[in-house]
Amino acid sequence: MLAIPLNPNLAKPLYLQIADHVTALARSGQLQPEQRLPSSRQLAEQLNLHRSTVVTAFDELRARGIIQALHGSGSYICVGVFDQALQAPATSSLTAPALGNDQLIAELWRLNHAEGMISLALGVPAPDMFPSQRFALLQQRIARRDPQAAWNYTHPQGFYPLRQAIAHDLARHGIQTSAEQLIITNGANEAINLVTQALAVAGDNGLIEEPSFHTTLLNLQQAGIGLAGFGIDQQGPHWASLEAALGQRSKHPRFVLVTPDFHNPSGMRWNSAQRYQFLNWANQQAIPIIEDATYSDLGLTGPSQPALRAFDSSVIYLGSYSKSLMPGLRIGFIVANGLLLQQLVSLKTITSGSNESFSQQILAEYLHAGEYHEHVEWVTSIYQRRRDALLNAVQRYLPSEVQATVADGGFYSWLSLPAEQPIMPLFQRALQRGVVIFPGQAFYLNQPAEQNNCIRLCFARYPEDVLTHGVRLLGSCF
Structure with a gap:
């Protein structure tokens, strides 16, 4: 085969x-x-x-x-x-034992486009499922209707009809909001950067889950924010770890950043009891909550849960359409209130200004037409089959000691490997077989050996047979 x-x-x-x-x-x-x-x-x-x-x-x-x-x-x-020369670049920059996370991520992006490689590393949706033809038709319609407006600036807060459409759509997650409380951003990364910049300056502290999205960790560390990490399990926060993180630094945390729906990298979802308990805890501690909902529309199994912001309108809610539709859209958003909202609009105006307006107009038409829900139902049915294929292959081809999370949603499975199996040598051997995996070190603030012994695999990009083949190749590297 x-x-x-x-x-x-x-x-x-x-x-x-x-x-x-x-x-x-x-x-x-x-x-x-x-x-x-x-x-x-x-x-x-x-x-x-x-x-x-x-x-x-x-x-x-x-x-x-x-x-x-x-x-x-x-x-x-x-x-x-x-051609041995083709193999050399894939490994030469990754032989150092103390590889920095920024170097690792840059190398994974390079390998993501390498010909002949099966990359299970980066969180890339499947290109064959992009609604690109539909968006092309909408683009033509908008350009014919008003070509000057299509290519003109829009307000830094975002195209108003798009904000209306997103506000309407968020009712599915239990969120009551309006276009006036929304800011359109260049993806979820800009949303996180703007909110944390509004809440904290260099030298301030914040709380964040561990493991957590690698780019967020790097961005906040580059901004000089002192992060304390706390653990999570299949239901929600690990409370002893959270209390320890709170007491880890002398300054009171300026925020706590969490992903209660389809956490990256584990794919887990908090249960309702943990959501209530966490909201009460944060209110008692007077710590603002940033809720990262990047994958909230990509549920694969089980009933949905209302967002944290559905219970408490002071929660700062961040979303994105990059994963559920197409990465090239680069459309994310923030839901916030009052003085913080005003500060965020000012920051957006002086940092990146108006987003690209054409894509905002196209997405507004797409949402207003009701096509988004149909698309999400379609892609999640496919991603569920791909998740199951990946997990079946892990069980069949990897050592029995390997433990994999069963993602409730999103793109990823998080694999814990035996202590005697160091990750970077495995990473190197997998590259030689044409498979790219994501070492767990990048998802932690610190890198003790037991945390390095995890990998993240993305199941969204490839069909079932390719996923099975990739895991089988990975299994031959143990």
């Missing part, structure tokens, strides 16, 4: 997609010299294609000198195709 990801929506013909993928696998050494390929009939059946498409791909591979046909025996990878 040869797993080949195909996208019929690309301009590149399917036969070239097959040929390019096999070429990359051969040059990276994942397909060995003299290794026999499936027959054209077998591969056509596996990929659900007409046999002539695969035959044309094999003809292209022979013309490139990648494969050779032996009469009556089949097609084989040619000797001398493997």
Whole structure:
């Protein structure tokens, strides 16, 4: 079996997609010299294609000198195709034992676009499920209706009809709000940066979950904010850890940042009792709550829970459409009140000003038409199958000591590995097999050995067969 990801929506013909993928696998050494390929009939059946498409791909591979046909025996990878130079960049920058998290993340982004690699590392939604054609039609309609307005500045707080549409949609999460309480941002990252900048300055303290989203940790540390981490479990905060984090620093925390719905990296969701208890605790301690709801629309199993802000309107609520629709939209939002809202609008005005207005107008039309809910139902049904395929492969191909979280929503499964299995050597071996994983060190403020022994795998990007193949390759690295 040869797993080949195909996208019929690309301009590149399917036969070239097959040929390019096999070429990359051969040059990276994942397909060995003299290794026999499936027959054209077998591969056509596996990929659900007409046999002539695969035959044309094999003809292209022979013309490139990648494969050779032996009469009556089949097609084989040619000797001398493997290029060691292609492998060197993938590992050379990651051999240092004390690799910084910023270096690691930069390398993972590079590997995310490397030809022939199965990247289970970054949280990338599946491109073949983007509503790109529908957005293109909406773009044309808006451009014809008022081309000057389409490309003009909008208010830094955001396109008003979009804020109206988001406010209406948030009723699904139990949130009562209005367009006036919303600010449109350049994705969730800008939302977090603006809110924390409004609440804290360098030298102040904040509380955050551990593990937590790697980019958020780096951004807040770069801003000079002293972070104290607290643990979480399958129901919510680990209370002893939270109390310890509160007493860890002399200054009173200026905020606590949490992800109660489909936490990144674990995919867990807080239960209702933990939500009530946490709100009461934060109010008693007089600590503002920042609620990160980036994945809140991507529930996979179980009943939904009202957002923290649904119970307490002082909670600062952050959302995004980058994961549920398309990353290229770069549309996030903040829900806030009073003087804080005014301060956030001022900060937005002097830092990034008006967001790109065309995409805001398109998203407003899309939400008003009611198409967003249908899209989310469709993609979450697919992501649930992909999550299950990943977990089944983990159970089948990885050592029995490996423990994986069953994500209630979002994109990720969080794997805890045996103590005798250090992560970075495993990371290196997986790269040699063409699989990219995300070492757990980047999700923690500090990096003791027991925390380094976790990895995050993303199941959103690839179909089930590719996920199974990737985990099987990873299993061969233990």
